[in-house]
Each structure stands twice: as C-alpha cells, then as structure tokens.
Amino acid sequence: MLDQSNIFVHLAAGHNSPRPKQFKKERIMKLSKLCLVACMMVLVAGLIAGCTTPQATTQAPAQGADQQPPETKPAEVVIGVYEPMTGAQAAGGAQTYQGIQLAAEQNKEVLGVPIKVVLVDNRSDKTESATAMTRLIQQEKAIVVIGSYGSSNSMAGGEVSEKAGIPVIGDSPTNPLVTEGKQFYFRVCFIDPFQGRVMAKYAKENGIQKVAIIKNISQDYSVGLSAFFRTSWKELYGSEDGIVAETSYQDGDQDFTAQLGAIKDADAIYAPGYYGDAALLMKQAREMGFTGLFMGSDAWEAPELGQIAGAAAEGAVISSHYSADAATSPDSKAFVDAFRAKFNETPNTFAALGYDAFNLALDAIKRANSFDPKAIRDAIAATKDYPGVTGSITINETGDAVKDAVILQVENGAFKYLTTVKP
Amino acid sequence: MTFEAFMQNLMNGVSLGSLYAMIAIGYTMVYGILRLINFAHGDLVMLGAYWVFYGVAIFQLPWWVTFPIAILLTTLVGIIIERSAYKPLRNYPRINLFAAAVGVSFLLENLAIVIFGGRPKAFSRPGFLDSQIKIGNVTLVSYTLIIIVTAIILCALLIYIINRTKVGMAMRAISKDLETTSLMGININHIITIAFAIGSALAAAGGILWAVKFPQLNPLMGMAPGLKAFIAAVLGGIGNVWGAMIGGLLLGVVEIMLVALFPTMAGYRDAFAYAILILLLLFKPTGIMGEVQAEKV
Numbered sequence: 001m002l003d004q005s006n007i008f009v010h011l012a013a014g015h016n017s018p019r020p021k022q023f024k025k026e027r028i029m030k031l032s033k034l035c036l037v038a039c040m041m042v043l044v045a046g047l048i049a050g051c052t053t054p055q056a057t058t059q060a061p062a063q064g065a066d067q068q069p070p071e072t073k074p075a076e077v078v079i080g081v082y083e084p085m086t087g088a089q090a091a092g093g094a095q096t097y098q099g100i101q102l103a104a105e106q107n108k109e110v111l112g113v114p115i116k117v118v119l120v121d122n123r124s125d126k127t128e129s130a131t132a133m134t135r136l137i138q139q140e141k142a143i144v145v146i147g148s149y150g151s152s153n154s155m156a157g158g159e160v161s162e163k164a165g166i167p168v169i170g171d172s173p174t175n176p177l178v179t180e181g182k183q184f185y186f187r188v189c190f191i192d193p194f195q196g197r198v199m200a201k202y203a204k205e206n207g208i209q210k211v212a213i214i215k216n217i218s219q220d221y222s223v224g225l226s227a228f229f230r231t232s233w234k235e236l237y238g239s240e241d242g243i244v245a246e247t248s249y250q251d252g253d254q255d256f257t258a259q260l261g262a263i264k265d266a267d268a269i270y271a272p273g274y275y276g277d278a279a280l281l282m283k284q285a286r287e288m289g290f291t292g293l294f295m296g297s298d299a300w301e302a303p304e305l306g307q308i309a310g311a312a313a314e315g316a317v318i319s320s321h322y323s324a325d326a327a328t329s330p331d332s333k334a335f336v337d338a339f340r341a342k343f344n345e346t347p348n349t350f351a352a353l354g355y356d357a358f359n360l361a362l363d364a365i366k367r368a369n370s371f372d373p374k375a376i377r378d379a380i381a382a383t384k385d386y387p388g389v390t391g392s393i394t395i396n397e398t399g400d401a402v403k404d405a406v407i408l409q410v411e412n413g414a415f416k417y418l419t420t421v422k423p
Numbered sequence: 424m425t426f427e428a429f430m431q432n433l434m435n436g437v438s439l440g441s442l443y444a445m446i447a448i449g450y451t452m453v454y455g456i457l458r459l460i461n462f463a464h465g466d467l468v469m470l471g472a473y474w475v476f477y478g479v480a481i482f483q484l485p486w487w488v489t490f491p492i493a494i495l496l497t498t499l500v501g502i503i504i505e506r507s508a509y510k511p512l513r514n515y516p517r518i519n520l521f522a523a524a525v526g527v528s529f530l531l532e533n534l535a536i537v538i539f540g541g542r543p544k545a546f547s548r549p550g551f552l553d554s555q556i557k558i559g560n561v562t563l564v565s566y567t568l569i570i571i572v573t574a575i576i577l578c579a580l581l582i583y584i585i586n587r588t589k590v591g592m593a594m595r596a597i598s599k600d601l602e603t604t605s606l607m608g609i610n611i612n613h614i615i616t617i618a619f620a621i622g623s624a625l626a627a628a629g630g631i632l633w634a635v636k637f638p639q640l641n642p643l644m645g646m647a648p649g650l651k652a653f654i655a656a657v658l659g660g661i662g663n664v665w666g667a668m669i670g671g672l673l674l675g676v677v678e679i680m681l682v683a684l685f686p687t688m689a690g691y692r693d694a695f696a697y698a699i700l701i702l703l704l705l706f707k708p709t710g711i712m713g714e715v716q717a718e719k720v
Binding site for chain 2: 085086088090094121215216217218245246247248249254255257258259261262279283288289307310
C-alpha cells in the first residue's frame, strides 16, 4: 500500500487505505457526502447571516459605498468602529458599541449626508485589530474610525491608520503609547500615569501598607498600569518596600492559585487587568483565605465581574472614567435617560465613552466642514472644551484628553460611585 | 517554600492536573482506537459547561438533573459529529480526518459565538462544591477534592470498560486492525460510535468540573483545556489511558510549581512548562507510558 508512504505516515499508520468497494457502498458514500456538504452549507449560511447582523449596522439606505471626492457630496459617510465583540474583552467592546449605537441613532446624518456605521470585531486580539482597521479603511472606506477598548488592540490598529492617514478616536484605550508619536490617533479618555496615581493615592488614604501587584504580561494596558502604580506608590510612600510582591500571568490563564500563594500577607492586591481575569483572581484569592482589599482599574467595569466573582468581588475598588450616579450636567442626564430607554440598563463607563467618541467625531466633521480625513484630523486635534457626557474634553498636544477619574466600589455586584479625583 | 506552602501548591496543582487528566483520557481513548486527533474535543468541553449554564439559568433545574442532561446532550453532539464529519472520511488518508477535526472545532467555536454570544457567562456552583475545608494551614474548596476523586473514578471506569467488557475488547481489536475486526463479525460503526460517545461524555464531565473550578464561560473556553489535555495525552504516551492521567497530573503540578518557585516569571510559565515537555519527549519520544509502535506497512 504505497499511498501510505507519505510524510504523514505517523498519522496514517492506523488503518488501511481505500480499497475497492462495491458499487452500492460507494453510492451511499457519495450520497452521505452530499448530505454532509449540504449540511455544512446550511450551517455556514446561518453563520454568515448571524454574523452580519451585529457586524454591519446600516443607519441609512445603502446606496453604493464608493467614496467620492470631498468636493462633491458623497452618498454616505462611513464611520468605522473596531471593538472586541468576542474574546476576553468582549464585554467592554459590547458596552462601548451600545453607546455608539445610541449616538448613531440620535444623529442620522452629518453635513446633510447620511451616516453609515460599520462595526468590525477585533476579537480582543492584536493581529485581528490590525486586520479590522485595514478592512475599515480599505474596504469600507471609513473616513474616521472609533476604537478600541483594549490598549494593545488600539496600538496594533493605530499602526495601520497612521500609514493610511485616517483619524481614529480612541474611546477607552488608556496606555500612553496608543497616541504617542501618532499624528492620527486621539482619545476621549485619560491616560494610565494618572489612573495609576489615582489608585496609589487611594491606597495611601485608606491605610494600605502592603500591596501585591498582579499583572497580565500579554496586555500593554496591564503592564503599563502596574508600572505607573509602582512609580506613584514610590512617590507617595517614599519607598517601594510596601510592594510586597509583583507577579504576573498571561492571556488565557485561568488558574491564579500559584501566584496568589505567595501574597497571602498583603493588605491589598492591585490587579490591573481585564474583568474576566480579575473575577477569577478574586474568587480564587478569597477561596485561599485572602481577606484584604482588591484594587483594580477601569477594565474591571463590566457586569460580568460581579456575576462571575459573586461575593468575592464585594468591596473591590476601581478607578474609572465615569459613573451614571455622578452625572450632573443636563446633557449627561439626558444620555442616561436615553440609554436606559433604549437598552433597559444603566450606561457604564464604556458606553459613555463610546457615545462621546462618536459625537466628537461628528463634531469634528462639522467643524472641518469637510469629509477629508486630513481636515477631520486637524479638527479633532483642535478640540477644546467639548461638552461630553463623561466631562469636558480638550485634546492636548499628545492627542489625549485630560479628565477627572472616578473611584467606584462593587456593591451587590454593581459599581457604586465613591468619589471623583481631579487630575 | 515552607511545607505548608508546598502542600497548598501541590493540592492546587493536582486539582488543575486532574481536570487536564479528565479531558485527556477522552482524547487519548479516541486516538487509541481511531488514530484520530479529535481537535473538537476541547469544544465539547465548552459545550458541556454551557448546557449546564442554560439548564440552571433558563430552566432552573437542580445540579443533579442538569449535570447528567449536559453530559447526555454533549454525547449526542459527539455522536452527530462522528457520524457526519468523521465516518464518511474513514477510508481516506488520516490527514483528511485530521483536517475535518480541525474544521469541526472551528465550526463549533463559531456557532457558539453566534448562539451563546461572545460575552462571558457566569457559572454558578452548586453549594456542596463551594464549601471551604481547612487542613492545617492548607485551605481547600470542596470542589478540589471532588475533581480529583471524579478524575480517578472516571479513569478507572474507562480502563475497566476497555479491558474487561466486550465493547472494550472490540475497541482494542479495532485499534489493532479495523478491517480484520470487521471481518470477525463486529459492527465497527457501532463500536466507534460508542467510543465517541464515551469520549464526548468524558469531555462534558471535564467541562462541567472545569466550569466549577473556573466559573467563567465563553465560546473559546475549550481551546486552552483542549490543547493542554492533548499535550498531557502526548506526555503520557498517546493512546494510553493511564498515561493520559499521569500526563495530566504532571502537567498541572509542573505548571503550578513553576509559578510558585519563580513568582516573578509567572507570566512565562507556559514557556517553561513546554520547554520541559520538549526535553522529556526528546528523551522519551513515545511519552511516559507509551509503547514503541511497529509501523504497519
């Protein structure tokens, strides 16, 4: 049986290769194969149908997606969105997109041209983020892009948009490197050196003497924030002696018992990672008898945190951008009401930031009075005192917004507003 | 490391390793009989956990009803996969079957994303799995012990089936020579379906206990356990059930101990764990319990 002597012989070593079969048997085989192919096609068709619904939301009747020169009025203006809708950061992406959906519903056109919002899932993955950005720019002809939850995703996407010269407004990537050295990347949120300081200060004010840091080394967000927290801790406490341990994990890890084993005697654990990791980490820490405080960052803010961690999450404190409880301006109150009416839930940080990012993009198009990406970029860069629902947004020379942070505490699985911290 | 810390880490490692082992024995059994690396095994793990979630969340069923139903449903899915995707390819080169297995795995994952949604779901533990046990300074949750005991029982049961029953004898015969077995009057389709059913049931049981230990469900949750279980099976000598058990336990303990000994390098634990694996396989290519197989030509 010569046909087995190929390179896959170790795989093929089991049974024998095809041998002459009776005609009838072959026909049955063919039939069953046909059936299988038909089944597969139905499934794939279902998949495609299922995928397109959340992926491309048409706000106006689509009439040829071709971008026309900015002088003439285009048939529609495409605003691209790339967010993690699946994977470890799915909740963040989904919440952000809710905010964007609401904003898009309230604004159906800009400069008299209908808006088309195109969402591409970046799957919480760096490579996919670059692909998603490429698709939005090349295929969908987006003139401005919004995204992404997750600093690593944004950094990967930013490389593509920078080369293409398409402006991007980040909703919630907080790592400084997202906008550093980039002409076309902006954001409507604060950055991590500030966020790290907010939690170090909280620790100091609440008598935390010994802290352990657990970071996700696969995520720039987590690595960066840990470093900024450490720096601020040193400034505030005078030394790093209080940081009793710094340990790490990586994407996909679910077992943190070994990391936690070393840090039983800390007063607090600071674990700036994503909500899913944080929830498992807190649960395992409590199971191992850890009684101290959990401190986290904005990426903890998702209903899943409380659902998964249950009682273990109670009392955990995080820094974030926004709280519906603290919404005071008429605009932000109107946003909360409209959001509740549409989604039947209270908007959280990411929904509010997505809403602001989208509206800022429209505002910039209006101020530029043009659909030219370069002109829009300049208009975004010149943003001053834009009244967002998450606070006043002024884009500084690095492309970032300087804004207040809020401190939230988990109570009955939900995030309760504690206080606001000024930059 | 103090003795207590060592014991704590050992227990954590054994509990993680038992989960790997439970998933690995199903993997290795299917391989042993069909010479098929069933890449969809990890996704059956995911399905098992999701069925329990829906049983509890939507139908409000108690755990002793949902667990068996979840295992049954997953078994059914396993049989459907075998009948529709693997059986028609049985007489073709192994590589086709292998490609089909990868395809099934992607199909299940993406179907799960569409049907269950991309956002994670919280799995609620039944009370009896959630109580804390303190032995000296070693803190354990009751599920730790249940996972270990279940893994041992299932492994013993599987070995009993393979070595002591008629079906098991037929399975062993098929693993030696499929065609001769069918000439002996054994309905090989029937036996292979049973093998897949058992493999899927083991995957579901592993998935449920995985979700008990890590109560967060997402459509891609089966990838990591599937891969780790495959590695455990290879480590133990693929095709050998005891080997898979030992491989799983070893992998779990090594992973935990590496982090415990080098906490600053914790994020790189997989790099170290698999460097060790490669070294071990260099010196013992057939795995810990594997036998050298004569090539059949």
